Amino acid sequence: MAADTTDGARQATAAPDAQVPAIELRGISKAFGPVQANKDIRVRVMPGTIHGIIGENGAGKSTLMSILYGFYKADAGEIFIAGRKTTIPDSQAAIAAGIGMVFQHFKLVENFTVLENIVLGAEEGGLLRPSLAKARAALKSLAEEYELNVDPDAVIEDIGVGMQQRVEILKALYRQADILILDEPTGVLTPPEADHLFRILRNLRDEGKTIILITHKLREIMDITDTVSVMRRGEMTATVKTAETSPEQLAELMVGRKVLLRVEKTPATPGKPVLEVENLRVVDASGVERLRGVSFNIRAGEVLGLAGVAGNGQSELLEVLGGMMPATGTVRVKGAPIDLTGPHADGQSRRAAGIAHVPEDRQRKGLIMDYAAWENSVFGYHRDPTIARGPLMRNTAILDHAEAQMQRFDVRPPNPRLPAKAFSGGNQQKVVLAREIERGPDLLLIGQPTRGVDIGAIEFIHQQIVALRDAGKAILLVSVELDEIMALSDRIAVIFDGRIMGEVAAEDASARELGLMMAGVSTGKAA
Amino acid sequence: MERMPKWADVVLIPLISLLLAAAISGLVILAIGEDPVNALNLMVKGALGSTYGWGYTLYYATNFMFTGLAVAVAFHARLFNIGGEGQAMLGGLGVALVCLYLPWPHWSLALIASTVGAALFGAAWAFLPAILQAKRGSHIVITTIMFNFIAAAFLNWLLVGPLKPRGGMDPSTARFPEATNLPSLHDILAPLGIEFSRAAPANVSFLVGILACVLVWVLIWRTRLGYEIRAFGHSEPAARYAGISPTKITVITMLISGGLAGMMAINNVMGEAERLVLNATEGAGFIGIAVALMGRSHPFGVFLAAILFGFLYQGGAELALWTSIPRELIIVIQALVILFTGALDNMVRIPLEKLFMALRRRGA
Numbered sequence: 001m002a003a004d005t006t007d008g009a010r011q012a013t014a015a016p017d018a019q020v021p022a023i024e025l026r027g028i029s030k031a032f033g034p035v036q037a038n039k040d041i042r043v044r045v046m047p048g049t050i051h052g053i054i055g056e057n058g059a060g061k062s063t064l065m066s067i068l069y070g071f072y073k074a075d076a077g078e079i080f081i082a083g084r085k086t087t088i089p090d091s092q093a094a095i096a097a098g099i100g101m102v103f104q105h106f107k108l109v110e111n112f113t114v115l116e117n118i119v120l121g122a123e124e125g126g127l128l129r130p131s132l133a134k135a136r137a138a139l140k141s142l143a144e145e146y147e148l149n150v151d152p153d154a155v156i157e158d159i160g161v162g163m164q165q166r167v168e169i170l171k172a173l174y175r176q177a178d179i180l181i182l183d184e185p186t187g188v189l190t191p192p193e194a195d196h197l198f199r200i201l202r203n204l205r206d207e208g209k210t211i212i213l214i215t216h217k218l219r220e221i222m223d224i225t226d227t228v229s230v231m232r233r234g235e236m237t238a239t240v241k242t243a244e245t246s247p248e249q250l251a252e253l254m255v256g257r258k259v260l261l262r263v264e265k266t267p268a269t270p271g272k273p274v275l276e277v278e279n280l281r282v283v284d285a286s287g288v289e290r291l292r293g294v295s296f297n298i299r300a301g302e303v304l305g306l307a308g309v310a311g312n313g314q315s316e317l318l319e320v321l322g323g324m325m326p327a328t329g330t331v332r333v334k335g336a337p338i339d340l341t342g343p344h345a346d347g348q349s350r351r352a353a354g355i356a357h358v359p360e361d362r363q364r365k366g367l368i369m370d371y372a373a374w375e376n377s378v379f380g381y382h383r384d385p386t387i388a389r390g391p392l393m394r395n396t397a398i399l400d401h402a403e404a405q406m407q408r409f410d411v412r413p414p415n416p417r418l419p420a421k422a423f424s425g426g427n428q429q430k431v432v433l434a435r436e437i438e439r440g441p442d443l444l445l446i447g448q449p450t451r452g453v454d455i456g457a458i459e460f461i462h463q464q465i466v467a468l469r470d471a472g473k474a475i476l477l478v479s480v481e482l483d484e485i486m487a488l489s490d491r492i493a494v495i496f497d498g499r500i501m502g503e504v505a506a507e508d509a510s511a512r513e514l515g516l517m518m519a520g521v522s523t524g525k526a527a
Numbered sequence: 528m529e530r531m532p533k534w535a536d537v538v539l540i541p542l543i544s545l546l547l548a549a550a551i552s553g554l555v556i557l558a559i560g561e562d563p564v565n566a567l568n569l570m571v572k573g574a575l576g577s578t579y580g581w582g583y584t585l586y587y588a589t590n591f592m593f594t595g596l597a598v599a600v601a602f603h604a605r606l607f608n609i610g611g612e613g614q615a616m617l618g619g620l621g622v623a624l625v626c627l628y629l630p631w632p633h634w635s636l637a638l639i640a641s642t643v644g645a646a647l648f649g650a651a652w653a654f655l656p657a658i659l660q661a662k663r664g665s666h667i668v669i670t671t672i673m674f675n676f677i678a679a680a681f682l683n684w685l686l687v688g689p690l691k692p693r694g695g696m697d698p699s700t701a702r703f704p705e706a707t708n709l710p711s712l713h714d715i716l717a718p719l720g721i722e723f724s725r726a727a728p729a730n731v732s733f734l735v736g737i738l739a740c741v742l743v744w745v746l747i748w749r750t751r752l753g754y755e756i757r758a759f760g761h762s763e764p765a766a767r768y769a770g771i772s773p774t775k776i777t778v779i780t781m782l783i784s785g786g787l788a789g790m791m792a793i794n795n796v797m798g799e800a801e802r803l804v805l806n807a808t809e810g811a812g813f814i815g816i817a818v819a820l821m822g823r824s825h826p827f828g829v830f831l832a833a834i835l836f837g838f839l840y841q842g843g844a845e846l847a848l849w850t851s852i853p854r855e856l857i858i859v860i861q862a863l864v865i866l867f868t869g870a871l872d873n874m875v876r877i878p879l880e881k882l883f884m885a886l887r888r889r890g891a
Contacts (some may be wrong), residue, residue, distance in 0.1 A: 357768070365765050379769050381756065391751055393751055
C-alpha cells in the first residue's frame with residue numbers, strides 16, 4: 001500500500017528538499033456548464049524533474065494544461081510559477097512565464113522551413129533576416145546541448161513526425177521556456193523515435209528544465225517520470241513518486257477499481273482460411289503507391305495483428321477491404337473473390353460478403369456524430385430488410401433493439417436517443433463494436449480499437465475481440481499500440497512503407513524485433 | 528450536454544433575430560422620414576387585414592414553400608442549391624407544355640400532370656449541375672448560379688419565339704385552356720360557407736404546398752433515402768464507409784430539390800397567370816434560400832418562414848402603394864431578416880446560451 005491519497009503524496013514530493021516548486025497549483029477548479037472538468041486541483045512540481053500526469057480520457061488533464069497555458073480561465077484557484085503568484089490570461093503570458101507547450105497535433109506551418117517556424121511569432125524588428133540569423137545561432141547551441149539535431153533549412157512537410165516534434169520542442173526552448181508541457185508526445189512515434197525523445201527529455205531535465213508529460217501510457221510513466229499525478233473525473237486522486245508505485249496501482253487509481261492489464265486468452269485453434277489477400281496494390285489520388293503488393297491470409301478463429309507506425313499503408317488496407325477504396329490484386333473471402341474496383345467495391349457488398357469493419361477513425365467514419373445512438377446502431381446495415389420496410393425505416397424497432405444492445409455492451413449512459421457526440425470515446429467505440437459484432441460476421445476488420453478509449457472500456461473491448469475469435473471468426477487487428485497488438489494477436493505482421501516486412505507468431509515476438517521491422521529494418525524472418 | 532432547451536433554439540432565436548431585423552428596419556424607415564409604427568400597421572393590415580390580403584400573402588407563401596423546401600432538402604446533404612430560380616423557370620415550361628399541348632377534361636387531372644411535368648423539368652435542370660458536382664467536383668453553388676442565367680436566356684428565346692402565339696404582342700405563351708384553370712381559395716372555401724376574396728391569387732396549390740411539406744418531412748426523417756441523405760450531409764467519409772454512394776446521393780438529392788423548385792410553377796404559372804410569362808418566378812427561387820435558412824431546413828420551419836416572407840412581400844407591396852416608402856425598402860427589410868436569421872445567428876445564440884447556462888447554474 002503506497003501513498004494514494006493526495007495529502008500523503010504531496011508530502012512525499014515536497015519533503016526531500018525545501019526547494020521552491022517550479023509550478024504549484026492551488027485549488028484550481030473549472031466547470032463547463034454543469035460538468036466539473038477540474039475540481040480543486042493541488043499539485044507541486046519541483047524544478048529539474050519530469051512529472052507525469054496520467055488519467056483516462058475526459059479526466060481533465062487537457063483542461064488543466066489549457067488553464068496553465070492560458071487557453072481557459074480557471075473558475076477558482078491560484079498558479080505559482082517559481083514561487084511567484086502568476087495569472088495566465090493568454091498563451092503570450094504563459095510564454096512570458098517560461099511555459100512551453102508541445103501539442104499532440106503539431107502547430108507548424110507545413111511549407112515553412114524549420115527556422116522560419118521557430119522564429120514565427122518571435123520575430124524582432126521589421127526585417128526578418130536578423131531574427132533568422134539569431135535563431136540559427138541559438139538553434140545550433142540548443143542542438144549540441146540537448147541532442148536536438150534538426151536541419152534548420154529543411155521544409156516541415158519534408159521531414160518526419162519525430163523531427164517535427166523536435167521543432168516544436170525547439171520552438172519552446174527558443175522562447176526561453178523553463179517548463180515544458182508535452183501532450184501525448186509518443187502517439188505518432190516509432191519505438192526508436194520515442195526512445196530518442198525520452199533521451200532528449202532526460203537531457204533537458206538534467207539541465208534543470210521542468211517537464212510535464214501528459215500521457216495515457218503507463219509504460220512511459222514508469223520509464224521516464226520522477227513523480228506522477230493521477231487524475232480521475234476532474235480530480236487529482238494521487239501524486240506519487242514513480243519509483244514507489246507500480247503500473248497496476250496507477251491503473252487502479254485511474255479507473256477507481258482493479259483492472260486486468262493483461263488480456264486473458266487461450267491458445268488459438270485456427271481453422272480454414274477466411275481471408276486471402278494476394279499482391280494488393282493501391283495508388284492514391286496524388287499518384288503515390290500506398291500498398292506495394294501486400295499478401296497475407298487469416299484463418300477462422302485467429303487474430304492477425306498488423307503492427308506499424310501510422311501512415312505506412314495500414315489505413316489504406318482497411319479501407320480497401322472495407323470497400324471504401326479501389327485496389328488491384330486478389331482478395332478472397334471464404335474462397336470467393338471480392339470485387340476490388342467494379343460496381344460491387346462498396347461497403348454494402350462487403351457487409352453482404354460477411355466482412356464487418358470497425359474503422360480507425362470512428363468519429364469521422366464509423367459514426368455520424370449528430371445521429372442519435374439508435375440511428376448509428378444500424379449505420380451501414382440500414383438497407384437490411386429487418387431495418388427498412390420498403391422505403392421506410394422501422395424506427396421504433398431500431399430504437400428498441402438499440403436500447404437492448406446498449407445494455408448488453410454496457411454503453412453508458414444507455415440512452416439510445418442521445419447523439420453519438422454526447423458519448424465518451426470508449427462508449428462511442430462500444431456502439432460501433434456492438435453494431436459490427438452482433439450480426440456475426442466471418443471477418444472483422446478493426447482499426448485502432450482502443451484509441452481514445454478509457455482503460456475500463458479497453459478491457460471490455462479486448463474481451464469482445466477475444467470472444468469473437470473464440471467463436472471461430474477471423475480478425476484483422478490494426479493498431480499503432482504495439483502492446484495491444486502483442487496482447488491480442490495470434491500472429492503479428494509488420495507493415496512498413498506499403499509492404500509487409502515480416503510475420504511472426506505472437507508467442508515468439510519481441511518488442512525489439514517488431515520495433516526494428518516497424519522502422520523498416522528487415523530481420524530476415526520475412527514471410 | 529444541451530446548452531439550452533430545444534424550444535429556445537427553435538422558437539426564441541428566430542423570434543429575437545426577427546425582432547432585431549424589425550427594429551433596424553424601423554430605424555431605416557425613420558431615416559427616410561416616415562413613421563415606422565404606421566408602416567408596420569399598413570403592412571399588417573395590407574397583408575393580413577382582409578381575405579384579399581391573406582390571398583396574396585398565401586399565394587406568395589406557396590411559391591416560397593416550394594423553393595424553400597428545395598433548398599432545405601439539398602441542404603440536408605450539405606448541397607447548396609442556389610439554382611431554385613432557374614429550376615422554377617423550367618418548371619414553368621413543363622407546366623406550359625402540359626397545359627397547352629395536351630387536352631384535359633378536368634383541372635384535377637391537369638394539376639396532377641402539371642405537377643409531374645413541373646417536377647420533371649425542374650429536376651432535369653438540376654441534373655447537370657448535380658452530375659458535374661458528383662463526378663467532376665465542379666462546385667454546385669457556382670454551376671447552379673450559372674444555370675439560372677442559362678434558364679432565363681432559354682425562356683427568353685422560347686417566349687419571344689417558338690412558344691409565342693401568332694400575333695401575340697408580349698413575350699408569353701397563349702392562355703391555358705379553361706379546363707386547366709385551378710380553383711382559387713375563393714372557389715374552395717365558398718362551398719364551406721367561408722367568404723374569401725375572389726380577386727386574390729391564392730389557389731389550390733397552397734394545399735399542394737402543405738402536402739409537399741409533409742412529404743418532405745417523411746422523406747427526410749422516416750425513409751431510408753432520407754437517412755442516407757442526412758448521413759452523407761453530416762460526413763462523406765462516413766457515408767462511404769456505410770456503402771452509401773456519394774455520387775448517387777448527390778444526384779438523387781439534387782433531382783428531388785430541383786423537382787420541388789420546379790413544382791412552384793403550378794402556383795404562379797398555372798394557378799395565377801394561367802399562361803407562361805417572362806420572368807414568372809420574380810426572384811422566388813432566391814427567397815427560398817432565406818426561407819430554408821430561417822426554417823432551419825425543417826419542413827415545418829420552412830412552412831412558417833414561407834408565410835412570414837409571404838407577409839413581407841404582400842405587406843411591402845402595400846407600403847409602396849400607400850406611402851412614399853419605395854418598394855425597394857422591402858428588399859432592405861428582407862435582407863435584414865436574412866442577415867439576422869442566417870448570417871448573424873451566433874450573435875443571438877451565444878448570449879442566449881450563456882443566459883440559459885447561468886439560469887441553470889442558479890437553479891442547480
